[in-house]
Amino acid sequence: MDMKANKKLGLKERYALMTRDLEWDTTYEPMDKVFPCTSYEGIKIHDWDKWQDPFRLTMDAYWKYQAEKERKLYAIIDAFNQNNGHLGVTDARYLNAVKLFIGAVPHLEYMAFRGFSHLGRQMVGAGPRVACLMQAIDELRHYQTQIHSISNYNKYYNGMHDFANQMSRVWYLSVTKSFFDDAYTSGPFEFMVAIGFSFEYVLTNLLFVPFISGAAYNGDMAAMTFGFSAQSDEARHMTLGLECIKFMLEQDPDNLPIVQRWMDKWMHRGARILGVIGMMMDYMLPKRVMSWQEAWEAYYEQNGSALFNDLARYGIRPPKVGQLAAFEKEHISHQLWAGFYQYGALTSFHTWIPSDEEMDWLSSKYPNTFDKYYRPRWEYWKEEAKQGRRFYNKTLPMLCQTCQIPLLFTEPDDPTQISYRDTEYKGEHYHFCSDGCKEIFEHEPEKYIQSWLPAHQIVQGNSFNPGTDPTAPDFDVVGAVFQHYNMQHGRDNLDFDGSEDQKNFAAWRAAATKN
Amino acid sequence: MSNAFIAFQKNDETRSIVEAIIADNPNAIVNEQPGMVKVDVPGRLTIKRQTVSDLMGRDFDLQELQIHLITISGHLDETDDEFTLSWNS
Numbered sequence: 001m002d003m004k005a006n007k008k009l010g011l012k013e014r015y016a017l018m019t020r021d022l023e024w025d026t027t028y029e030p031m032d033k034v035f036p037c038t039s040y041e042g043i044k045i046h047d048w049d050k051w052q053d054p055f056r057l058t059m060d061a062y063w064k065y066q067a068e069k070e071r072k073l074y075a076i077i078d079a080f081n082q083n084n085g086h087l088g089v090t091d092a093r094y095l096n097a098v099k100l101f102i103g104a105v106p107h108l109e110y111m112a113f114r115g116f117s118h119l120g121r122q123m124v125g126a127g128p129r130v131a132c133l134m135q136a137i138d139e140l141r142h143y144q145t146q147i148h149s150i151s152n153y154n155k156y157y158n159g160m161h162d163f164a165n166q167m168s169r170v171w172y173l174s175v176t177k178s179f180f181d182d183a184y185t186s187g188p189f190e191f192m193v194a195i196g197f198s199f200e201y202v203l204t205n206l207l208f209v210p211f212i213s214g215a216a217y218n219g220d221m222a223a224m225t226f227g228f229s230a231q232s233d234e235a236r237h238m239t240l241g242l243e244c245i246k247f248m249l250e251q252d253p254d255n256l257p258i259v260q261r262w263m264d265k266w267m268h269r270g271a272r273i274l275g276v277i278g279m280m281m282d283y284m285l286p287k288r289v290m291s292w293q294e295a296w297e298a299y300y301e302q303n304g305s306a307l308f309n310d311l312a313r314y315g316i317r318p319p320k321v322g323q324l325a326a327f328e329k330e331h332i333s334h335q336l337w338a339g340f341y342q343y344g345a346l347t348s349f350h351t352w353i354p355s356d357e358e359m360d361w362l363s364s365k366y367p368n369t370f371d372k373y374y375r376p377r378w379e380y381w382k383e384e385a386k387q388g389r390r391f392y393n394k395t396l397p398m399l400c401q402t403c404q405i406p407l408l409f410t411e412p413d414d415p416t417q418i419s420y421r422d423t424e425y426k427g428e429h430y431h432f433c434s435d436g437c438k439e440i441f442e443h444e445p446e447k448y449i450q451s452w453l454p455a456h457q458i459v460q461g462n463s464f465n466p467g468t469d470p471t472a473p474d475f476d477v478v479g480a481v482f483q484h485y486n487m488q489h490g491r492d493n494l495d496f497d498g499s500e501d502q503k504n505f506a507a508w509r510a511a512a513t514k515n
Numbered sequence: 516m517s518n519a520f521i522a523f524q525k526n527d528e529t530r531s532i533v534e535a536i537i538a539d540n541p542n543a544i545v546n547e548q549p550g551m552v553k554v555d556v557p558g559r560l561t562i563k564r565q566t567v568s569d570l571m572g573r574d575f576d577l578q579e580l581q582i583h584l585i586t587i588s589g590h591l592d593e594t595d596d597e598f599t600l601s602w603n604s
Contacts, residue, residue, distance in 0.1 A: 011578075011595045054591035057578065065581045072582075205586050209522070209551070212585070216550035224550060228524045228585065235584040239591050289549070303588050306517030310590075310602050 015056035020049075023126035037122040041187035044252035048125030051247050054239050055131075062134050066141070073145055073229045080221045081152045087512050088219040091286035092157075092505035093496055097214075098150060098223060099159045099349040100280065104176040106146045107167045109230075111180035112195055113139035119188050131240045135196075138233040142226075149226040156508075157501050159348040159492040169463065170485050171346065171454035175404045178451065179273055183266075185447070189248065190262050196241030198266035202307065204234055205299040206274050210281050210289055217287045242307075249314040256315050261443070267319035268436035271300075271328075272403040278333035279340070282362065283354060291365035296329045321436060327412045330366055334374040339408045341381070342393035345478060348487050350496035353382050373415050390495055394478055396455040401430045401448055402437035406455075409433050425449065518544075519560040519589030519600040522553040528571070529583045535566040551585055559601040560589065 009017070026034050038045065079085075089095065116136035123129045154160040167173050183194040212227035248255045278292030290298075300322075308318040337351075344351035354362065359378060362370045381391055397406035411417045421432040425445045432438040441448045457463050461470055464480045482489055491500055521536075523529040529552065536554050537543050539561055546553045554560065568575040577598045589600030 011593065054593060056593055057581070061578055065578065068582055209586060213549045213551060228550070231585045232524075232582060235587045236581070238587060242590070302518075303520075306519075306588060306602055309517060313603065 011056050015053065015058055018058045018060075019053070019130050020126050031124070035122060035124045037118075037188050038124055041189050042258055043189045043248055043255050045124070045248075046251055048127075050250065051125045051127045052243055053127040053131065054243065055236055057134065057236070059130070059134075066137075069229050069232060070141070070145075073225055074148075076225045077149055077152075077222060080225070084512060085219075085221050086153055086156055087505070087509050088221075090218040092501050093284065093350070093352065094218045094220065094286050095153060095157050095501060095505075096159075096349040096351075096496070097280050097284040098153055098220065099157075100276070100284075101211075101223070102146070102150045102154075102160050102163045103166060103170070103173055103348065104276075106143045106163070107173075108176055108180050109139050109143040109146065111184055113137075113143060115180075115184050115191050115195060119191065122188050128240070128244070131236075135233075135237050135240060138230075138237070142230040142233070145226045145229060149222040152222060156504065158499075159350075159487070162486045166348065166485055166487075169454075170348070171343075172340075174452065174454050175276075176273060178404050179269055182269070182447075189244070189258075192241065192244045193259065193262040194266040194269075196237065197245050198241075198263065198270050200234060200237040201241040202267065202300065202304055203270045203274055204238070205303065206295055207277055208234065209299065210277065210295050213289045214281065214285045214287075217289050218285055245311070246314075249311075249316070253315075260316060263316070264320045264436075265440050265443075268321040268324075268434075268440065269403060271321045271325050272405060272433075272437070275328075275332040275336050275405075278329075279336040282333040282365075283337040283358075288361060292333045293329045293365065296325065300325065324412060324434065324436060328409065330369045331373070331410065331415055334362075334366070334370065335408050335410065338374070338377060339406060342391060343397075344495060345392045345394070345489075345493050346482065346485075348485070348492045350494065350499050350501065352496040353378055353385065369415065385495070385497075392494075396458060396477075398431055399453045399455050400433035400437050401451055401453070402432060402440050404451065404453060405433055407431065407433050516557045517589075517602040518555040518557055519587075519602055520553060520555040521560060521562075521587050521600060522551055522585040523583045524585060525550055525552050526583065528579075531571040532562065532567055532580070532583070534570050536560065536562055538570075539563050539566055553585075559599065562598040564596045 025031055032039070113136050116132045116139060120129050120132035120136050123132060150160065167177055180195075183191050186194060208227055208231045212224055212231060215221075215223035215227060245259065248259050278296075281289065281292050281295065304318070304322070308316065340347060341351045341353070359370075359375055363375065366374075384391055397408070399406055407418055407420055409419050411419045419434055421435060421438040423430050423432070423438060423442060425441075426449075428449070430441060430449070432441065454463065458477065458481055463484050464470065465484050468480050468483075469475070470477070470480070479489065482493070487493060496502055523532060525547075533545060533552055533554060536556075537545065540554075540556045540559075542557050543560070544555045546555065562577065562580070564575055564577050567577075577593060577595070580598060587600055589602050592599045592601075
């Protein structure tokens, strides 16, 4: 074999020269004035050079691979749109999962972009700064590609026309908005535990893997494509989150209790939010991939236990939410879909009663709970709808002060009893869905008394368009709120059965297969 | 022992990558799902550049994995020649 002089540097040397080696300590201004945000949370860092960069991606390689991902993505989106791909989805009910996605997720990506931009400026070491910068650009890309991919559906179907404004107004979107607002207003290390570790490392598999596989199963090439493209960045994000945890725990033993509390908080908040994915998997995908319970067991219980067993050497114990979730995994999707079904007059997507075949699937996947607790309710509502009394709940629900989800989850030891917690702070009374949310509040009450709770805002008169008179004798609260949400009653909301989307999809699909 | 795992989009490039993982990790468990493929290996999963290059029939740069990745589990170490995921416990 010929011996060649190898002039090309190895990956580690190349990364060291092009990232760490470009770093310097400031001298005109003291370092703690240039980087003022990394000490006030109480995390002690003694040596930023100990930060490990496992991916060792340099900026030039980053641009090269990201550009290739973008070219692939847009080629597929063009082909899907040119080929009337929207008519190939399993069933028009599927599109309601897309509506929920466009309402909730792109904004979260944008907030992640803002958060990681902030960290890309504030972290002291060059390694984490570069990784945060790349992640910030990734998140902005995800925000844009999700909107571009879904915009084609918006040309044909209802409810996706004003997602950007609705994020700041709509009751169920406040759940996701408040999650990221909470993370974004934390310090940089807490943000990293919240988003980089709990969300990206532990929970993102539950969002993207079933969602992408679900999109693939249901013929949605647009969502599958942006999902894959976004997910290809996530492995890098996951690694950043895990490295930050190890770095904090290795730098100083005093960091352990702070990190543990953040893990408990953010795994609880994350699990609360992801219940919606469970509802989507169990009720909204016409063609099911796996049940929420199966996904939770594979991606949280098995994969999470690998992670937390590994972190045990630092003194970390598994997050508290594991015990609650071990009960809720058999209940949460059913309770959430029942909640949305009742409030289906106040959503920008349609709701429906599962078909007989779908109820049988749910029975087989949830043998301990579905027939006992949930099927009877659906059978009752089905009979009501048949009699012309499709049930719409017109009351305003009590919301959890922390997660902002209506109080609809049940007690861990009694699935017939709503879980309800409360506390007093400075003479005011606050309500919670769970012990976890109550503990989070009690640790930082001054933060959470500021929560923008949609039901409270409605009662205070802040969710009506200018000129609305709530004192008029025939005042319709729900109607006025719906106008403020910029949703059209009878078109964007109510039951899927009889909706414009249902009729249009059937007519267009018929037109696509006949002359 | 905990599983380290990696998942890829299913396409022609990742077919060779998955074959390389199977060749280099005798305990690999392959799980095919719609549009994606997930490979678990107890303890430690290694992808070798040379094996992928041989199976693909061209030079392969391990950083090309970036384009096809969906998710990973385990501590990562990457060099020019090997991409390794492992758990300590």
